[in-house]
Amino acid sequence: MKERLNTLNPMQREAVLKTDGALLLLAGAGSGKTRVLTHRIAYLIEQGVRPFNILAITFTNKAAREMKERVFNICEEGNQVLVSTFHSLCVRILRRDIDKIGYTNKFTIYDSDDSERLIKDIMKDYKINDDLLSPKAALNEIGRQKDKLITATTYAQNVDSDFRKKLIADIYIAYEERLKANNSLDFDDLIFKTVQLFVNNPDVLEYYQERFKYIMVDEYQDTSTSQYTLIKLLANKYKNICVVGDDDQSIYGWRGADINNILDFEKDFKDAQVIKLEQNYRSSKTILDTANFVIKNNFGRKEKNLWTENEQGSLINYEKCNSDREEAVFVANEILNKMKDGYSYKDFAILYRNNSLSRILEEQLVFLSIPYKLYGGVNFYGRKEIKDIISYLKVLENPDDEISLKRIINVPKRGIGDATILKASEYALNNNITLFEALSKADEISDLGRKTKSVVDFYSLISDFIKKAGELSIPDLIDYILYKTEYTEELRKEGTDEALGRISNLEEFVSKAVEYEESEEDVSLTKFLEEVSLVADIDSMEDGDNVVTLMTLHSSKGLEFPVVFIVGFEEGIFPTYRALTSGNPTDIEEERRLLYVGITRAKKELYITNAKSRLQHGRYINNATSSFFKEMPQELINIKEKPEKQKISFSTSEETSNKYRPQPSYKPNVSAYLKRDIPAPKNVFLDFQVGDTVKHFKFGQGTVLKIEPAGADYEVTISFDNVGEKKLMANLSKLKKA
DNA sequence: CTCCTTTGTCTTTTT
DNA sequence: GACAAAGGAG
Numbered sequence: 001m002k003e004r005l006n007t008l009n010p011m012q013r014e015a016v017l018k019t020d021g022a023l024l025l026l027a028g029a030g031s032g033k034t035r036v037l038t039h040r041i042a043y044l045i046e047q048g049v050r051p052f053n054i055l056a057i058t059f060t061n062k063a064a065r066e067m068k069e070r071v072f073n074i075c076e077e078g079n080q081v082l083v084s085t086f087h088s089l090c091v092r093i094l095r096r097d098i099d100k101i102g103y104t105n106k107f108t109i110y111d112s113d114d115s116e117r118l119i120k121d122i123m124k125d126y127k128i129n130d131d132l133l134s135p136k137a138a139l140n141e142i143g144r145q146k147d148k149l150i151t152a153t154t155y156a157q158n159v160d161s162d163f164r165k166k167l168i169a170d171i172y173i174a175y176e177e178r179l180k181a182n183n184s185l186d187f188d189d190l191i192f193k194t195v196q197l198f199v200n201n202p203d204v205l206e207y208y209q210e211r212f213k214y215i216m217v218d219e220y221q222d223t224s225t226s227q228y229t230l231i232k233l234l235a236n237k238y239k240n241i242c243v244v245g246d247d248d249q250s251i252y253g254w255r256g257a258d259i260n261n262i263l264d265f266e267k268d269f270k271d272a273q274v275i276k277l278e279q280n281y282r283s284s285k286t287i288l289d290t291a292n293f294v295i296k297n298n299f300g301r302k303e304k305n306l307w308t309e310n311e312q313g314s315l316i317n318y319e320k321c322n323s324d325r326e327e328a329v330f331v332a333n334e335i336l337n338k339m340k341d342g343y344s345y346k347d348f349a350i351l352y353r354n355n356s357l358s359r360i361l362e363e364q365l366v367f368l369s370i371p372y373k374l375y376g377g378v379n380f381y382g383r384k385e386i387k388d389i390i391s392y393l394k395v396l397e398n399p400d401d402e403i404s405l406k407r408i409i410n411v412p413k414r415g416i417g418d419a420t421i422l423k424a425s426e427y428a429l430n431n432n433i434t435l436f437e438a439l440s441k442a443d444e445i446s447d448l449g450r451k452t453k454s455v456v457d458f459y460s461l462i463s464d465f466i467k468k469a470g471e472l473s474i475p476d477l478i479d480y481i482l483y484k485t486e487y488t489e490e491l492r493k494e495g496t497d498e499a500l501g502r503i504s505n506l507e508e509f510v511s512k513a514v515e516y517e518e519s520e521e522d523v524s525l526t527k528f529l530e531e532v533s534l535v536a537d538i539d540s541m542e543d544g545d546n547v548v549t550l551m552t553l554h555s556s557k558g559l560e561f562p563v564v565f566i567v568g569f570e571e572g573i574f575p576t577y578r579a580l581t582s583g584n585p586t587d588i589e590e591e592r593r594l595l596y597v598g599i600t601r602a603k604k605e606l607y608i609t610n611a612k613s614r615l616q617h618g619r620y621i622n623n624a625t626s627s628f629f630k631e632m633p634q635e636l637i638n639i640k641e642k643p644e645k646q647k648i649s650f651s652t653s654e655e656t657s658n659k660y661r662p663q664p665s666y667k668p669n670v671s672a673y674l675k676r677d678i679p680a681p682k683n684v685f686l687d688f689q690v691g692d693t694v695k696h697f698k699f700g701q702g703t704v705l706k707i708e709p710a711g712a713d714y715e716v717t718i719s720f721d722n723v724g725e726k727k728l729m730a731n732l733s734k735l736k737k738a
Numbered sequence: 739c740t741c742c743t744t745t746g747t748c749t750t751t752t753t
Numbered sequence: 754g755a756c757a758a759a760g761g762a763g
Contacts, residue, residue, distance in 0.1 A: 060753080087753050112752085187753055255752065354750045359754095376752085384756095410740095417740050451739085536753065554751045576750055594751080617748070618754055 004074070008032075008039065015242075015275045016040045019047060019214070022235075022269035023242040024262070028306040029291070029600035030282025030560065033244050037216055038067060040242065041081055042074040044214055051080035055212040055234075059219040060536055061085055063558060067218075082212075086227050087187065087534050090194040094185075095526075097204050101197050106526065108184040108394050108401045109533040113382065115139055115186045117403050122174045133167055142172045146188035147224040147256030149195060152176045181434070183400045188256075191226040198233045209237040219558070220245030220265075224256035232268060239269065247302050248295050251554055251594045253586070262302065280306050280600075282560050284313025286636050287606050291599040293633045298589045315638040317607045318569075320625065322642055324357075324614040328364035330642075331565050331609060335370060335548060338563060338605075345371055349549040349561040351598050353574040356616070357567060358550050365548065372548040376555050381532055385491075385502040386509055390532060392481050395462060396469045397525055399436040406435075412490045415454040423448060424455065436462075461485070474528055475513040482506060553598045564602035566595075569610040570623035595628055608637075 005013050012032060015025050016039045027033035037056065045051055058064040064083040071078030084092070095105050110118070119135040119142075145155050156169035179185065185193060198205040215235050217223065220243035223231070235241040243265060250259045266272050280288055288308050295301070321327040335348050350361055355376055365372045380386060388411055391404035399405070410416045427445045428438035442448060442455040461484065469477055482488045488506065491499040516531065517523050549561065553574075568574055575591035599606060608629075613622050692704050 085753070190753085251751075252753095254750080356749060356754095379752095413741080415740075419739055449739095534753070552751060573750095578750065615754095 004039065005043075008035070009279060011275055011277050011279075012036045012039075015277070016043050018242075018273055018275070019044055019049075020240055022239060022265070022272035024265050024272050024274045025242060025244040025277065026262075026274065026302060026304060027244050027246055027277040028280060028304060029246065029249060029597070030280040031277035031306070032279075032281055033218070033277060034067065034070070036277070037218060037244060038070040038074060040216065041071045042078060045075055045077055045081075049214055051077045052082075053211065053213040054081045054216075055089075055214070056081060056083045056216045057086055057089065057218065057231075058083060059085065059222060059558070061088070061534070062536075063218065064088075085534070086223075086230070087190050090190040090230075091530055091534070093194050093208065094190065094197065097197055097201070098193065100201050100204065101193060102180065103183055103185070103193075106183065106398045108182065108398045108404065109190070109530065110179070110184050110186045110403065111382075111533060112139070112187070113387070114184075114403045117407075118178055118182075119171060119175060121403075122171055122178065126170065126174065128167060128171070133164060133171075138168055138171050141168050142175060143186075143188050144256055145172065146186075146192045147226050147258075149192060149226050149229060178402075181400065182402050183398050184403070188226070191224070191230060195226055195230050195233065198230070205233060206237070208234055213238045214240045215242070217241075217243045218245075219249075221247050221250035221259060221262055222252040222255075222257040223261050225258055225261070226256075228258070228261045228264075241269065248298070248304075248593055249557065249597050251557065251590060251597060253590050276304055278304055278306050280308040281310075282603055283308065283600060284310050284604055286313045286315060287599060287602050287604075290316055290606070290632055290636055291596050294592060294599065294628065294631050295596045297631050298592055314605060316632070316636055317605070318629070318637050318639045319607065319609040320639075320641040321609060321611045322613060322644060324360050324568075324611045325364075326642060327567060327609050327611045328360045331361060331567060331607070332364040332368050332370060334565075334607065335563075336368065343563060344546055345548050346546045347562040348565070349551070349556065349559070349563070349601065350565045350567060351551060351553045351556050351601065352567050353553060353576060353594075355552060357573070360615075361550060361567065365550075370548055371546070372550055373545060375549070375551040379536075380505070380508075381535065383502075383505055385487075385506055388487070389478060389481065389506065389509060390529070392465065392485075393478070393525060393529055395436075396466050397529060399462070399466075400434050402435045409458060412485060412487055414458060415451065416458060420448065420451045420455065469525060474517060474523070474525060475510050477525075478510050478513055553594050556601050557597055560601055560603055562603045563605045563607070564598070565607040565609060566598045567609045568614075569608050569626045569629065570614070571626050572621075572623050573614075574626055575628065592628065592631075 005016065008016060009032075012035065015023065015036050019040070025033065025036065027036070041054060041056060044054060056064075056067060058067060064085060068079060068081070068083045071081060071083075082089075091109070094103075094107070098105055098107060116135050116139055119139050120130075123130060123133075123135060123138070145152075152169070152172040152175070155172055159165040159169050179189065198208075212234055215231065217231060222245075231241065231243075245262055247259055247262050250257060253259070266274065283291070285308060288306060288310075292306060319327075319330055321330055331350060335345075338348070339345075350358075352358060352361075358374055362372070362374060381390065388408060391407040394401050394404040395408065406421060409421060423445055424438045424442075425435055427441075428435045431438070438445065439455055439459045442452050442459065445452075445455075448455065464484070465477075465481055468480055472480060488503055491503050513528065516528050520527070549559075553566070566574075572580065574595070575588055579587035579591045610623070610625060613620050615621075690704050693701055
């Protein structure tokens with residue numbers, strides 16, 4: 001043991017040895033905090049603490065898995081330590097005791113998509129115009145309340161005359177009622193209800209206080225009030241709690257993370273010891289200096305001085321490109337260049353502010369046959385076909401779940417449309433039963449007419465599935481559902497590439513179910529659904545693959561790469577338009593921290609790139625350089641700007657260079673978001689003029705009366721021979737000269 | 739009443 | 754360029 005402790009620096013060692021009481025570990029980027037945590041767990045076990053009594057909370061499942069492995073490598077008993085995310089931990093606790101707060105343990109977990117559907121339903125019921133308040137905004141506001149442990153009733157009591165808030169309060173109350181009726185919890189509830197369970201049932205709390213005598217929380221800067229409260233409750237008896245965080249890396253404020261948790265920790269645990277880890281083992285001096293220089297622009301930070309003994313390293317590369325295409329070409333070519341220096345694919349990461357920036361990069365990587373893996377974006381479990389089959393499974397588990405039920409009731413099409421669902425819902429409401437129960441009494445529902453049979457058939461289909469769920473393995477059950485509903489058959493008939501893609505996704509889902517059954521000892525549909533609900537894309541990341549990594553800056557937290565590209569360094573993208581216009585300076589500070597996170601991912605080389613013109617939402621946008629650029633130490637940056645109007649060498653679509661028109665030029669330094677309306681459509685060419693005869697695939701032949709630019713396309717007024725005058729979008733409706 | 743076609747909105751970031 | 758809601762045809 002002693003020998004192992006000698007591999008740690010004095011501060012790290014102190015943190016490992018301080019086993020009892022409260023410890024706040026302020027760990028700068030790359031300062032070896034994971035090392036400290038794993039050694040600390042191992043040390044606890046060697047000191048005689050039972051592994052069973054240790055709880056470690058991480059931010060992702062991936063981090064949990066890795067930490068478990070690393071502890072296990074130091075000491076074998078380490079695999080009995082519970083390493084988990086907040087959400088997984090809470091589900092575990094709730095499955096045992098949620099009946100004490102009025103749910104059953106077959107409860108369903110709603111993802112943000114499910115929650116939004118429920119909000120939409122409610123707003124429809126209440127006839128709330130969504131011009132006033134979008135379902136997303138309402139859901140977001142409600143989520144932030146839950147993060148702060150504010151119930152619907154409390155929220156409603158405290159809204160003053162604010163019309164919008166009153167509206168949200170009404171929705172919040174209804175939302176809670178419906179969730180309960182559906183026996184469902186949203187992500188935020190998982191934490192909130194666990195806290196409620198503990199507060200209302202001291203015996204349950206005490207059970208877990210005894211179980212988790214030693215608690216560690218990683219990424220503490222990203223915990224919300226509810227999460228912190230949960231931890232405080234658990235640690236309240238033995239007070240052996242160690243939290244590890246870095247206020248400069250707090251990037252989830254929008255999700256309810258509260259940076260004050262770091263400041264409050266010392267107040268709540270009066271004898272808390274504070275240890276700072278300030279030596280960075282990851283990055284070159286140049287990279288670290290740049291990061292430090294940038295983050296100094298934030299106010300209200302915990303004072304720290306991150307330093308390194310690493311070599312100076314090469315300058316930061318800043319590349320200003322003319323277009324997004326040019327930027328992608330640059331990044332891909334640069335990766336190939338660097339490969340000649342002995343790097344391999346897995347040494348590179350391309351990071352961006354939002355997922356939509358990944359597409360053009362992917363295209364270019366594919367074009368140059370550079371292997372890569374993209375994380376985030378459309379989550380595998382978020383795809384339509386996967387959500388559909390999961391909804392079937394959820395209904396079997398919990399027929400009260402009306403959101404999943406409504407999702408699949410007419411998928412594939414079986415003649416149960418909105419009107420029928422509405423009648424059944426009304427019947428359910430009037431008789432105080434669930435929608436699913438109402439379906440079983442289809443014959444009693446008035447004016448269902450000939451639709452009664454469709455409903456009866458659907459009900460017996462689901463009943464059969466419920467019966468089969470008890471008999472078949474999960475993969476077999478999925479296959480059975482896909483077969484009986486003719487889901488796969490429908491797709492096969494469709495025959496398009498898209499449909500075939502969906503079929504292979506479904507096949508992959510079945511394989512995942514097989515994998516699940518093989519990897520777990522204690523297999524159940526409940527647990528499978530739980531796992532599926534709580535995985536993030538990043539969790540699938542494996543070290544083995546030698547491929548370039550593409551991900552958002554948010555997802556990159558906690559990772560490191562020899563060479564990092566930060567692309568789209570443009571005002572309006574990074575920092576995001578929302579932060580620039582919110583009027584809240586802390587939003588910009590959070591963007592700056594995100595940049596800090598991005599910079600500190602790099603070990604040896606850092607590239608920052610941007611484009612003067614970028615295709616967004618189907619039109620070209622001209623962005624100024626990110627205002628963060630001038631906050632970087634210019635003497636550490638190698639600035640390169642591509643010459644204007646350089647010939648674009650590569651294009652994926654058929655819009656070849658002769659079709660390419662020069663972009664209109666705008667005044668620099670004006671965020672393109674402020675000039676959204678671009679005068680003339682580009683990349684759309686009409687081979688007809690006013691007076692010509694054109695052909696439409698449906699309306700047939702007609703004469704062009706008028707052509708007007710409209711966004712990225714032209715609006716064409718045509719007098720059709722058969723259907724009269726119509727206004728159509730030229731590109732969209734594929735008009736052709738006759 | 740359902741289904742298909744057309745129109746509108748969207749884009750932060752994720753457990 | 755993607756997808757859901759609205760709108761119109763059968």
